[in-house]
Amino acid sequence: MPRPKQPRRPADDQPGRGDRSRSQRGARSPRDSRNPRTPRPPATDGPVLELDVERIAHGGIAVAHHEGRVVFVADAIPGERVRARVTDAAKERFWRADTVEVLDASPDRREHVWAEASIDRAPEHRPGGAEFGHIRMARQRELKADVLAEALARFAGVERSVAVEPVDETLAPDVDAEAGTGWRTRVRLHVDADGCVGPYAARSHLVVPVASLPLAVAELQEMAPLGAELPGSGVVDLVAPSDGRAEVVVDPGSARGPVVHEVVDGRRFRLDRGGFWQVHRGAAATLSRAVRDLVDADRFDPRAANLDLYGGVGLLAAAVGDRFGETVRITSVEADERATDHAAANLAEWVGARAETGRVDRWLAELDASADRELRSRLRGATVVLDPPRSGAGREVVERLAALRPAQLVYVACDPVALARDLGTFREHGYELEELRAFDLFPNTHHVEAVARLGAIV
Numbered sequence: 001m002p003r004p005k006q007p008r009r010p011a012d013d014q015p016g017r018g019d020r021s022r023s024q025r026g027a028r029s030p031r032d033s034r035n036p037r038t039p040r041p042p043a044t045d046g047p048v049l050e051l052d053v054e055r056i057a058h059g060g061i062a063v064a065h066h067e068g069r070v071v072f073v074a075d076a077i078p079g080e081r082v083r084a085r086v087t088d089a090a091k092e093r094f095w096r097a098d099t100v101e102v103l104d105a106s107p108d109r110r111e112h113v114w115a116e117a118s119i120d121r122a123p124e125h126r127p128g129g130a131e132f133g134h135i136r137m138a139r140q141r142e143l144k145a146d147v148l149a150e151a152l153a154r155f156a157g158v159e160r161s162v163a164v165e166p167v168d169e170t171l172a173p174d175v176d177a178e179a180g181t182g183w184r185t186r187v188r189l190h191v192d193a194d195g196c197v198g199p200y201a202a203r204s205h206l207v208v209p210v211a212s213l214p215l216a217v218a219e220l221q222e223m224a225p226l227g228a229e230l231p232g233s234g235v236v237d238l239v240a241p242s243d244g245r246a247e248v249v250v251d252p253g254s255a256r257g258p259v260v261h262e263v264v265d266g267r268r269f270r271l272d273r274g275g276f277w278q279v280h281r282g283a284a285a286t287l288s289r290a291v292r293d294l295v296d297a298d299r300f301d302p303r304a305a306n307l308d309l310y311g312g313v314g315l316l317a318a319a320v321g322d323r324f325g326e327t328v329r330i331t332s333v334e335a336d337e338r339a340t341d342h343a344a345a346n347l348a349e350w351v352g353a354r355a356e357t358g359r360v361d362r363w364l365a366e367l368d369a370s371a372d373r374e375l376r377s378r379l380r381g382a383t384v385v386l387d388p389p390r391s392g393a394g395r396e397v398v399e400r401l402a403a404l405r406p407a408q409l410v411y412v413a414c415d416p417v418a419l420a421r422d423l424g425t426f427r428e429h430g431y432e433l434e435e436l437r438a439f440d441l442f443p444n445t446h447h448v449e450a451v452a453r454l455g456a457i458v
């Protein structure tokens with residue numbers, strides 16, 4: 001079968017998983033940060049176009065057309081007519097533009113939850129990280145569902161619509177669910193050459209001073225050194241674990257920092273302060289419950305060679321263990337050695353749980369090369385949970401997994417196209433999508449998390 005192609009799109013349409021925030025102060029102009037990868041600032045003198053906005057593309061940017069050319073336009077909503085300033089006309093196939101005025105507003109438009117990111121401010125001064133903040137919450141989720149459905153159809157050949165579910169309010173009672181604010185437990189700010197602290201501006205690496213961080217949890221909003229001067233520094237990390245005090249960390253460098261604790265449905269996990277953890281206060285429990293519930297009990301064998309790939313500190317292996325009890329055998333595989341150490345501790349109550357450090361592609365290759373008949377049989381009975389980074393598992397990992405013929409897989413994905421592309425590969429190799437859920441773990445951004453169960457076609 002032909003190999004599904006990656007969509008062609010500008011790299012800066014795809015913020016990383018640890019997406020960023022930003023800021024502003026007074027009339028001061030943003031300056032280049034010290035980051036050596038600082039991209040060219042957007043043009044501020046481009047032509048202004050009137051555009052009819054059609055849809056939201058993968059990456060969260062709206063799509064319009066002008067004289068036959070695609071225009072990616074920020075801060076607009078499908079159905080609106082806007083005036084937008086062209087910021088990048090370097091490419092033949094598409095231009096980029098920023099909304100400067102809404103001529104015909106969508107009924108889904110609302111006052112931006114982050115005033116500093118609204119179209120009242122010059123585009124190059126708007127902080128990023130809240131690109132859907134001007135859209136009603138229910139409509140944000142519909143747009144995310146559309147992007148997910150389109151990716152599944154285009155890259156996996158699967159026609160499936162799915163409602164994007166908000167985080168259960170009982171999991172994050174301090175979050176303002178209506179506004180979609182007060183949820184970020186991790187925020188990275190940047191420091192420019194003059195020592196000014198703030199988030200990056202949208203689609204650039206310019207530090208823009210801001211006076212507020214409404215997406216952050218309340219304690220981080222209070223602690224954030226907005227308005228401070230930190231000359232000589234590079235980044236400021238704000239971290240608020242659920243079980244412990246919130247901290248402001250200036251220039252953490254490569255240090256992971258001390259051990260902190262997160263509590264999920266009463267279970268306590270240890271991890272490094274700078275290690276990976278879900279950002280929304282209710283996200284870890286949402287995903288843990290979704291994985292636990294999506295595993296098909298009829299196909300689950302506690303004695304099989306069950307796997308938790310890209311396992312982090314063991315959150316999802318614990319979810320499986322919590323549902324199926326103390327006899328569960330499961331191996332968590334994670335590239336980061338420190339995270340593996342924590343996973344071993346976090347999973348200690350399951351005698352059959354192991355945590356191994358390794359890159360999943362290499363680990364599976366070694367498994368495939370060394371597995372005897374008995375282990376291959378236990379792999380065929382296995383349930384595999386995989387939660388890869390934004391780029392997805394990729395063809396090599398998917399093909400190796402499919403060749404082992406596990407009974408079922410539960411795939412946790414933070415990127416709809418990566419999920420769809422991997423699902424397309426699984427389908428080529430005899431697996432089918434059985435169940436799919438999606439969650440709004442990043443309110444007021446374009447990000448959406450999906451959890452899919454795949455089963456072997458018999």
Ligand SMILES: C[S@@+](CC[C@H](N)C(=O)[O-])C[C@H]1O[C@@H](n2cnc3c(N)ncnc32)[C@H](O)[C@@H]1O
Pocket residue numbers: 276277278310311312313314315316333334335336339358359360361387388389
């Ligand atoms: C999205 S996180 C999921 C972590 C964990 N499942 C959780 O829910 O907390 C992805 C994890 O995969 C790890 N990772 C990234 N690339 C990897 C690779 N090639 N092999 C193994 N682990 C990898 C990262 O260090 C990170 O911990």
